[in-house]
Structure formats: C-alpha cells, structure tokens
Amino acid sequence: MTYADIRTRLASPTTPDGPAYWRSLDELANTEEFQDFVAREFPSQASEFNDPAGRRQFLKLMGASLALAGVSACTRQPEELIVPYVRQPEEVIPGRPIFFATSMTAGGFGMPLLAENHLGRPTKLEGNPQHPASLGATDIFGQAAVLGLYDPDRSRTLRYRGETKTWAGFTTALQAVLNTQRALSGAGLRILTEPLTSPTLVEQLQTLLAALPGAKWHQWDAVYGTVQGGAPTATPLYQFKNADVVVSLDADFLGFGPSSVRYTKDFSSRRRISTPKDQQNRLYVVEPVPTLTGTKAAHRLAVKARDVHGVAAALASAVGVAAPSAGTLTEPVQKVLPVMAKDLMDHRGRSVVVAGPYQPASVHALARAMNEALGNVGSTVVYTAPVASTPADGAASLSALVADMSASKVDVLLVLGGNPVFTTPADIGFSDALAKVGTRIHLGLYYDETAELCDWHVPEAHFLESWGDARSFDGTVSLQQPLIAPLYDGRQAVELLSALNGAPGRSPVELVKDYWTRAFGTGGFTDAVGAPFATVDAFWRATLHEGFIASTSLMREGATLPAAPENSTFEQATSPATGLEVVFRPDPTVLDGRYANNGWLQELPKPLSKLTWDNAVYVSYTTAAAHHLKNEDVIEITSNGRTVKMPVWVMPGTADDVLVVHFGYGRRKAGRVGSNIGADPFVIRTAQAPWFTEGASLVRTGETHPLASTQSHFAMEGRNPVRIVDAAAFEADPSIVKHMGHTPEPGLTLYPPREYNGNKWGMAIDLNACTGCGVCIAACVAENNIPVVGKTQIKRSREMHWIRVDTYFEGDPASPSGTYHQPLPCQQCEDAPCEVVCPVAATVHSAEGLNDMVYNRCVGTRYCSNNCPYKVRRFNFMLYSDFTTPELKAQRNPDVTIRSRGVMEKCTYCVQRINHARIDAKTAERPIADGEIQTACQQACPAEAIVFGDLNMPDSQVSKLAAQDRNYGLLEELGSRPRTTYLAVVRNPNPALPSETPAGTKTSGH
C-alpha cells in the first residue's frame, strides 16, 4: 500500500465499488492482502489442508480422537457436592443473586455501582440507577473491575524486604518508626496518596498531620491528578441536557473520566431524536487527538494541543470576552471560528464551552469567561469549589516530595496505593530519590515495581472487599461496602492510617461508620425525596442500601453550591509552533498501567484504532506520509533529551505534526497478563509538561512490531452498513433513510412464514447516540463468561467478543469529515442464514424469535459462521476458557455455560436474563413488562443507544424505535430479516458550513 494509491483511489470517480465509508487504510487501498483477509473469515485456518504428511497425521489423530470421544461419551457424570450453609442468612436464596450498592474510584472520585452477588461471590457490576453520577450505566473500568478482584496475581502476603511477615509484626514496626517521628513532630514523615475525596480518609490524614505538624501529604496520579500550566480555580458541572450548542476545547467529556457516564447520558438525550423535527444539539470540537467526543462533533478542528489556547482566545474575543491576542490561526480554524462564535451567540444561555483537563488554566479561564459572557452559567454549567480534597497539581506536589527525598529529609515514606516508581515522570527521578528514604512502606494491590523497591509491602484489599466512602464528581457522597471477605488477606488504607493514628485494632467498618455517625450530627442529610432521617441508624442503613447520600449531590434541583473561587487571569496564547509535538494520553483501556493485568481490558479494542494488547504512537495520515511511516513501523521518539521506541499507528483525524503517545504499557511487574508488553513512554514524560511538549523528533528504526487491531476483522465488504443523513435532508424527506437501501417484500422467501404469538424479542441500536466507548463489549464479556484469547489469537481474527463496535471513517484520510460507530451483536435474523446450514441443528430458532445456539450439540463445522453475512459468530479454536485457575472460577456467571474447545458461540440477547424474567413474570401471573429485561450491553450503555424489548407489544420502547423513520435493518436486502435494527445517524452541521461530502445521497450497493 502506498499513500499515493489511496489518494488516487479516493479521488478517482471511476471506482464503482469504492467505499463511501471505510474502516481502515488497508480497506481504502484495497490491496490483494486485504481482499484475501476479508475473503477468509479466520485467515490462518481457512486454507486448504493438502500437505500429504500432515494429512496422514491428521487422519491418525482424528481416528484416535473419534475412538476416545466414543469412550468418553460413556463416562458417568462425576460426583458433585452440595454444601449448604450451617446457618443460612435470612435474605440469601440460593440460585438468586442479591445486589448491593457500592462504588469504585477513578482519580479519587466515586463511580457508583451495583454489585451482583451469587452466594457471596460478586460476579457482575452494574451502574447504580439512582445515583446522579451513573443513572444506571458504567464505564469500561466499572465492567472490568470484577475481574481485578479475582486476579490470581494480586499480592497475597505482607512482606518485609521480600520476606513474609504478619500484620502484627508490621504494626509493631510501624509504631517504632512512628515513635521516632513523634520526637521530630513528624518532620521526616511523608505520605503519598492518589487523589482522594474520601471524607473518612481525608479526616484521618488531617488528624495525623495535626498530631505531627512536620509531616507532609503529597498526591500523585499519572492520569487524573496532574495538570499542565496550572489548575483551574473552580470545578464546572455541566448540564448537557440544556445545551443546544456545545464547544469542546480538547475535552473528551463523553469518552473518559469520572463524569463521562453522566455526561454521556445527558448529551445523548439530545441525540436520540424521535421525529425529523426534533432538535439535536450541535457539537464543535477542537482537539489534537481523535477522541470519542470528537467523533460526535458536527465540526471538528484538529489542531496541536498547544494551539487550543489560541483557538480559545480567538473564540473568546469573537463572543465578546476581553481575551488576549490569539496569534495566527490556521486556515481551517479561520473558516470555522466565526461560524462557531455566531452559533454560540445565537444560543445565549443554551450553549456551553467545555475546556479539557489536559489544557492549561488559562484555557479553562477563557472557557469560564465565555460561559459567563454567554449567560450560560446557571443553565448549562455551574461553577463550584473543587470537590477533591487534595491539591490539583500532582506533578508539583510530587516534585516537592522528590526534592525532599533527594535531600535525605525523608525518613519514612508511606505510599498508599498507586505505583509511583512506574508512573512518575522520568525527569524528576523518583526511583533514585526513593533509595535515600529510610523506611519505605507500600500499600498496593500488586507486588509491583514500587513494592519491589520498598521495605514493607502490605497487600491492599480490592474495593469489592473494602469499607469506604468517596465523593462523585458532582459531590455526591457514595459509600463502599464489601461484597466478599478479603480473598488474599488484604488491608485498607483506613486501617493503616488508623494504626498510624494510634488505634491499630479498629476495623474498617467501624472507622467508616464512626465518621458518618459523627457527620450525621452536623450534616443535615436528607434522602432522595428530601425527607430527613429519623435516627443515625436509619441514616446509615438507608445510605448503605442506596449507596449514596442524595442530598449531597450538587447537580440536583435546588442544590446550594459552595461558592466558586474567582476566575483566574488569562495568559497570552502562544503562536503556532513548527516541529513535532508529543501529546501524552493515558491508554484508553489500561490507563497508566493500573489495569495492565486485566485481560478483559487488554483485549477490549481501544476506541477508533481498535488496537488490543499494545500501545502505539498515533500519527496523522499527512505526517505519516511526510515521514514515510506506515502501521507497525517502530520509530524512536526523542523529546527533551530522552528517547523511546514505539510502533506507529496511522490514525485518521490526528492533528498534523503530532505524535500521540499513550502511556501505561511496558510494565515489568504487572503479572502474568500485563508484564513486558508494549512500550513505556513514561521515560519521555516530564513533570513540567505532562500532557504535551514541543520540539520532538523521530527516527525510523527500520524495525517493525506487530500490532493486533480488530479494525478490519469481520468486515462487511464495503456494503455501507451505516446510514447517514444531514438533518436538513432528513427533515425535507423523512423517508430518505429507508430509501438508502432495498428492503425485500416480506413474503419473498422460500421458507414457510413463522408466527410469533407470544413475546417477539427485538433490539434497536441508535447510531446517532452511540459514542463508541465499547462498554457494551466489556459488559457482554462479564455477563456471558467470554474468554480472553491473547494477542496471537487476535492477530488471527479469533477474538471471542459477541458484540463488536465497528468504526467507519468518511472522507479524505488526511482529515476525515466524519467518524461513525456501529455496535454489532448477533442480528437474530428471522430467516437466519446460519440455521439452514448447520448439519447437526445446533443453531435453531426459538418460538420467541431468538436464534438459539446449542453448545452441547455443536460439532464445530463452522458452516454457520461462514454463512453469516454479519460475521457475528465466534468459534473456540482452542480451549480459551480457563478451566483450571480456581480464583477465576468464582468470577463466572453461574447462569451461562462455559464453552469448551471446538464450539461455536454468539450473542443470544442475554437469554439467561430473558428466562429469569419470564419465570418470575409467570410465577407472579403477569406479562413481562417493557423494560423489565435489559441485556447486559443495554444496561451498561451510558448513551442509552441500545434498546431491547418485545416487538409484539405496540407501546414498548423498541417497537416505537422500530417504527421510526430512521430505522433500518442491516444488509436487509439479503432477506435475512434481522430482529436487531439500527437508527440512522442524523448529522447536524451548521448550515453556514456546508459539509464537503453531503450525506443522504449515497445508496447502499445492492
């Protein structure tokens, strides 16, 4: 493939089958390799088997295995035990899960969860539907966290310089160290935590600092807790429901962060239109890196990270803020900016400007000034005092700590969570300074890089084993309660701090309950309807049950906000620079390496690039062409005098001359899953410029590193599976979506018609709402016991995910004019092509229209998969499920079969959930209500893009969506009559900026 080829192909009007929307550059170039890849669904096993020696061996083995299969079929079932309780808790009904409200933290902020518990084993996490930060959905980390609990590589023993010790031994040693510090009033004591919002922990730390005034508390988190160019003075809380026009200044508010779930809920509520007349919001995005938020933009400007400031300043001037000069602006920016400003001014009080966490304080100040000037404050955004209780600038805090450590001023360093040896910027030399500390104590989930360099290592309890509390991004106090006793004898930070405060024996529940008992006296807390609690016991029970204190949310109606500090001043915007810019971002799935040992997250395709098991440098198409780079080429990046070698991924939509570097890989001591994969760009990250830096250079090394991306797997050969119209065209002709494809007459089939008299299950997926975050995949993996297969297998197109999210780009790869996401589970065709070709009837139709998959009948011919036009079937080429590791067995959903080798599997609309709901409805002698059954993907989706229900019920949500003008069936021209249907994307470009590729004119080839 050469870039010239692609350009020619795109420009040429004589390519009749040329795709209007494309998934990968290989597809655009349409090389022979690519055609070959598409033609063979599973490339490395679909070839002809004609090696004579191999054939003989194969027949021998087949004969032997047939004989063995015959023998094994006669084996009696092994004996199983039933182990009942000695004293059964009243609320436990064996066979039925119990749900408990708890929360996990991201950057210290609480992410509310409901944990499904089967006989004491948490198996699946959902969002807390009542909690304002979740409203029932989660992000990918919430879905995958349950695997972390059962990770067999978690630290299990308390160690002193590698030797196993006891907790009692540790607390004795701690007291001895502390006694020395008391004499010095704590002058040599330093505590390093991740960002915290937990009221209990913060109070404990403050007590400690009050008793030992010389001690200091520092904070570091490579992902959430650090800023470049100063921290904003106030915290904004957005109300995207009220915003008609949204401008994002390098803010990925939909894709990442502790507020992303709530913001996606609110934002997408303005995208799920039901009639052509419904008004959508319009999003403008200015960003260096293609993000999920960027893919939802009507107009997107790819600029370098440092140039966002200039664009913000120019926009501020245009909307009437006395902003500093913007410097020179590039031509595309100059074109869009006045239109954007006018749109903002036309929507005073109905618009919002959002600044991203990677931008300096000045950009935040400009955004706030714009919102104030536009009258948005109070309607689409409110500013409040920061919710977190720690300094916002982690890099500054860390630098101060390292300076003290290097000067040998630190006798005792207590690292409470986190892995600073791995995640701290290389230029400040944390590891070297650590060697100068007298006593180093580490509390962590893993015996990791930091634990290795510390004297004491205390295994930390997982959040699902812990009592605790945290505040969500909107201030809501959320409680944490354990779902299981610590599996590996882990301890919590509250226990350790209690020991430091002179009360070593107190249990975590005692400590947390004690704090809230005292807080109740002064808090004036009320419940969700505003009623005060009668007693402290009622308050504690209700809060544990609900998982949060409703009256602490700053986003609820009528909340009194703590006054926000004054806006900070603007700084002069820098003029555009030449040369390469390095932009640092946390890896989308493993963050700073903290989830490196989580196989689900490693295998979850990263948004847009769909890379798995690796990190890469994203470069734009133009930059790649200029430096003669292609995918998988290893380059050496030199930045600020340090170098790192990383493979390249050409990512359409990246700003030119930007190297987007995702950190979080290259862990040495992550565990059996995450160790020694990928490259570690922390070595070029500095404390001064943690998010972007100028003046980098790159050298091609001539090496290549294979990358496993699922982007071109299971391609549907340019049939344009996404339908896209412009809002104006859709309003003019509501039937335009239906006319973009060809729907055959209902009776046009050789098969006898079937009647569905009972429930008729169906699904509708709103492509206009979907942000492509991939939480549906993570939720499906957790619900359906889907195995992890590893990088080698993914390279062979053998990933087992039952639902995938296809990404389609549109336009010139140098600056794609649009990016669209399409979640694709089994379509549950009414005339399913897979069913008729199965020789053993292992896939058959149910009376409710599900396309059932019967694992124990399947003999593995793979005919069904071959005949599936959507490529949604997955085959167990090997024994992917772990049948041996005892820890992992406890994680599995007991309601779903674990599949073995040689068996086909696929989505069945979470039939276990359907069956449970049906049985409960029948027991209660009532019909199944609409919305009673949620599939796992639907439940987790923050955009509410997936709706499941009964198509025979005229009022059901899914029936209404199926009747919409936007509704279409994927590849319905094939006559498969899919039960899963899609709602077309309706773009909402500014009429003043005509799109370069007007949508609504293309037709699908049929």
Place this chain on the structure above:
Amino acid sequence: MSQIFPKSANAAVRSSLFAVLTLVLFLGWMGFTLMRSSWLTKQSEYVEQPIQFSHAHHVGGVGLDCRYCHTSVEKSSFAGIPPTKTCINCHSQIWANAPLLEPVRASFRDDTPMKWKRVNDLPDFVYFNHQIHVKQGVGCATCHGRVDKMPLITQATSMLMEWCLDCHRAPEKFLRPRSEVFNMAYEAPANQIELGLRLKKEYNVAGIEHMTSCSVCHR
C-alpha cells in the same frame, strides 16, 4: 496352480459378512441401551451421604412438608438444601444425643458445613428451574418419585433429555392442581389428559413450540 482357498471358505466369507452386520447392529444396540442404562443415568442408585438421612422417616413418618427443608423451591431455580440449623431446630430437642447424628452436631458446633453428595444431577449445560415447575403444577413426586417411601434417596427417573421432553411436549400427561404439588400420595385421576389440558390452559403453560425451544433449558 491350485486354489488358495478351499470351497468351504465361501461359507466362511458369507457368514463373516453376516457377522459384521450383526456386530454393527449389536454395537448400535449396545450404545442405545448403554446410554439409557441405569449405570449411566444413575437411576435408582444409592449414594453414600455423611448421614444416612431418611426421607421415609421425615416425610412419610413424621409428615414434614417438602418446603420445611427445601425452602427456596417456590422462589428459585434451586430447591435448596437445608442449612445445619434446620436439622438442629428439632434435633437439639429430640435425639439430641443420638450417635448417628454426631456429624450434624459437629457441623453446627464447628461451623463447618455438611457436604452432601448430589443425587439428582443434571449436566452443567442444563438450566433446570424448580420455581416454574412447581408453579405450573408439576408435582415433586412426578420427577423425584415417592420420596416419602425412600429410606435412602435415589434418583427416581432417568433424567435424560428424552424424559424431559416427554413432559415438555405434552405436559397434560403430568400436570396436577397446584394444591397437590407437594402431596406425595397424589394419584393421577382417570381423566388425567382432560384435567391436564384444563390446567394447562388455566395455568397459562406455554405451547409445545416454546417448551421445546433449546434456549428454554440450554443457554
């Protein structure tokens, strides 16, 4: 050149052809029979338990209801095996010192659960649900046999898929009024089919199409 085989070899060849055919048929019959044999299904097989608990005594003799011990049978897929506490409810008062009951007392004393061996064991890819069967008028004894007459519990039926389908295809052959579900001594009336069809309608039992859909039991 003389003949290698004598003429009598013809007979041997013919009979061997017959023998091969017989062998194939025999093997087929073997497979068919073996699969249904009680050796494989474990039907009527006694299983050694930590305590030789007698349902005949507790149900038939004392007259306990099934649900006294199997508490979740009406609300969960699993009928429930009683916790040790349930045994101790009575056996702290009667037979409190019986040597036979020492394992129960030990379990309660040491807080270690009893480990019962499963008698009615379906394969792991089958998701049977007690709740719905009880609700729809399938008597306990229909599947588990006359438990009140079993000193030691055994699997009363083959529990093969064909046995399940026998009822799923025509539930009217087995349904009984909900009030009789836990009645061990219930006898099917002479007009069972008529009664079954009436109950099927009354209890809104699904039709054969649904009841024989794979995903009803396998998932």
